[in-house]
Amino acid sequence: MIGAFLIFTLKFYYMLQRIRNFTDSHNFTKAIIVTIAAAVPVIILSQLGLFQLGFAIALGAFLTYPADIPSNLLHRTKGLLTASFxxxxxxxxxxxxxxxxxLFYPLLFILVFFLSMISxxxxxxxxxxxxxxxxTVLATGHIHTGWEILQYTGLVLAGGLIYTVVSVSFNYLxxxxxxxxxxxxxMKLTAKYMKLRGDLWNTDANRAAIVEKQLNLQVEINLNHENLREILMRNRYNSENSNRGRKMLLVFISLMEILELALSTSFDHSKxxxxxxxxxxxxxxxxxxxxxxxxxxxxxxxxxxxxSKYIPKHKLVADLEALEQAIIDYEAELGKEAAAEGVWMLSNMLHYAEKQIEKIKIIERAFTEKIKFKELGSGRDKDLEKFLAPEYYPLHTLKENLGFSSTIFRHSSRLTMCIAIGCxxxxxxxxxxxxxILLTIVVIMRPGYGLTKQRSYQRIVGTLAGGLIAFAILSFITNSIIIGTLTIVCMxxxxxxxxxxxxxGATFVTIYVVFVYGMLTPNVTDVIQYRILDTAIGVAITFAANYFLWPSWEFMNMPVFIKKSIEANRNYLIxxxxxxxxxxxxxxxxxxxxxxxxxxxxxxxxxYQRMTQEPKSKQKQQSQVYKLAVLNHTLLSSLASLGTYIQSHKTTNASEAFNVVVNTVVKxxxxxxxxxxxxxQAEEAHQANNDDLAMRFTELKNIRARELKEVQITDEEEFRLKMEEAHLVIEQLVWLTGLSEKILKAARQLQLKA
Known part of the structure; x- marks a missing residue:
């Protein structure tokens, strides 16, 4: 009995936590904003017998809402105002x-194409x-004439401006x-990544599956990092808020460095x-x-x-000392000379752990103590701007995408054709x-087949479920106040x-749409039937178009993504x-x-994830593409390991051997x-020099050993550190060379099968 009660209590607690997290999320806040901006004008004007005017204002708020994406206040406000107009x-x-x-239909299709192209x-x-x-598509169903056009347009604009004001006001709250x-x-995503890195040390670890999880997690991490860069690096905090803003910026930078350190622990785990x-x-x-x-x-x-207040659970310094003691015991058991190579490896692992603890301590202090972060001065702020995508919209970008080689152009053409078919x-x-029908096409159509297919399914299921639930509720409840309240909740x-x-989301949206019609018209059953039918037609048109009309299958773009990843790794190595x-x-x-x-x-x-959602017949060379993704991930891990070591150690001058091998990898x-x-032709020219470079590489350890002997080192600790440096750098260079050769071989196989 007590056990059952404890289980129920735990489940109830976790349910409350999930509800709390949901209501504290940015999406819920945006939902509150759009509900206030839309519902308040309708409620007020309905009391004055002007429901239609209130509905037009609400429509303006609804239509402006999608453009409310996270950003600094200035760019967010500009985006909302632009969307409103x-x-x-x-x-x-x-x-x-x-x-x-x-004129109407040709110009309607041109307008749809242009709007889609600005993506x-x-x-x-x-x-x-x-x-x-x-x-555009909603306006085709609400046509006005004469002066009503200007009045209706003005009310829609007012709705957009009201939404902007409410959204900006919430920002100050x-x-x-x-x-x-x-x-x-x-932090949560970084912790998950670090946990996966730890899993690699299990003797029976499925390393291929763990690497796949890391690669999928990298997609989420990238999106999160871009959001944080946009918020933290574009903002210019005023004097009274600068410390708090800079504190969060420092935390973000520390998290970036922790991620690099986690990636840096790139070892041959089997070895x-x-x-x-x-x-x-x-x-x-x-x-x-x-x-x-x-x-x-x-x-x-x-x-x-x-x-809540953060209370440390783990004694990380004690864990670090335990690792140091384990290394000492290992050396004592084997003897100094026999354990030398192992101690170098373990010392490198210990060093990474020390750095990670140092960064975590910075984060802990940031959220538990009042600290002035003066180290992030204006000079560094200027450098941070370089990490952001430029906020300007040159005309040549649009011109460059006016062709079927552009995914956006294909999508815009496909969307325009679907709208034409609907008409x-x-x-x-x-x-x-x-x-x-047109609304369904606009909402679910995406440039990629996989996401469109997923949205089509979700839209149909949501519409059916929402229609049935709404019909069931309206069958038993007729009180307009209760229906109005439920409408706002569902919205x-x-x-x-x-x-x-x-x-x-589609389920609740359908419910509140049906509720609105239920209050306006007695034939709500017809409304539900027509909505389901029109949704089904829109889904069918979209699904067929995405398969047959200028499809953008991922295998067509995959070589570009692979090439960009290899180029980025090459530039990082340089x-x-x-x-x-x-x-x-x-x-x-x-x-x-x-x-x-x-x-x-x-x-x-x-x-690659998008490719896996496409028909099997379109997943061309899937295994080869995944192999290149894994190789690029491993290469990045090795580069991060080498770069982190060089940054955090006082290293010797780069040797001739180092530069020879780096040039090999780059080529x-x-x-x-x-x-x-x-x-x-370029590939053949590089291949011609490969034999000579490979021969030079085999001499690497001998060259480095000779260079160390030529330098008179009397201090034992200094000699140990230089040997540790030589060992780690050589190990990473050996691995980098092998990886670059595998990438070259995989790229050649990819092209041969293309």
């Missing part, structure tokens, strides 16, 4: 042109485009909450398991420390999300609400779930080599190259890029 402009154009049938300018432009498209939640999510098979305590002690590092980050993340069907069949939940679970040769402070170009390598790997994996990668570019 584009929405009003689309409504005005459709209403003015509608009487002129010969080439990035996420913000995509959402503004979506608002414009929604406004809790200006840092979204950033805190994104920081908490960043290490074999080497330390008779000394399992060493590796298990390190794994325990790795798990506790991840657990500490996860706990900080939880405390931020719940706004043609309205002439052939006596459809009740044609704009519902809130519909918009809150749309971004995270489209099927549930920056590491330059830093090793020149020493000094880490330049901004180094950090930019590192960022690009992470992003391009995530983009490659994101493209192998350039060779692979040439193959992906179908530049066979």
């Amino acid at each position: 584009i929405v009003a402009g689309c409504v005005l154009i459709v209403n003015l042109l509608h009487p002129f049938k010969l 080439v300018y990035g996420q913000r432009a995509t959402m503004v485009s979506f608002s414009g498209l929604l406004a 809790s200006p840092y909450r979204y950033t805190e939640l994104e920081i908490a999510q960043c 290490l398991q074999e080497k330390f098979s008779n000394h399992p305590k060493v590796l298990s002690t390190y794994q325990n420390l790795a798990y506790n590092l991840a657990s500490s980050l996860k706990k900080i993340s939880k405390s931020i999300g719940e706004r 043609i069907l309205s002439f052939i069949f006596p459809l009740q609400n044609v704009y519902w 809130l939940l519909g918009y809150a779930f749309t971004a995270t679970n489209y099927r549930i 920056e590491i080599s330059s830093f090793y040769n020149n020493k000094g402070n880490v330049p901004t170009s180094y950090r930019l190259a590192r960022k690009s390598a992470f992003i391009e790997l995530g983009n490659l994996m994101s493209s 192998n990668l350039e060779n692979a890029i040439a193959l992906l570019n179908m530049d066979l």
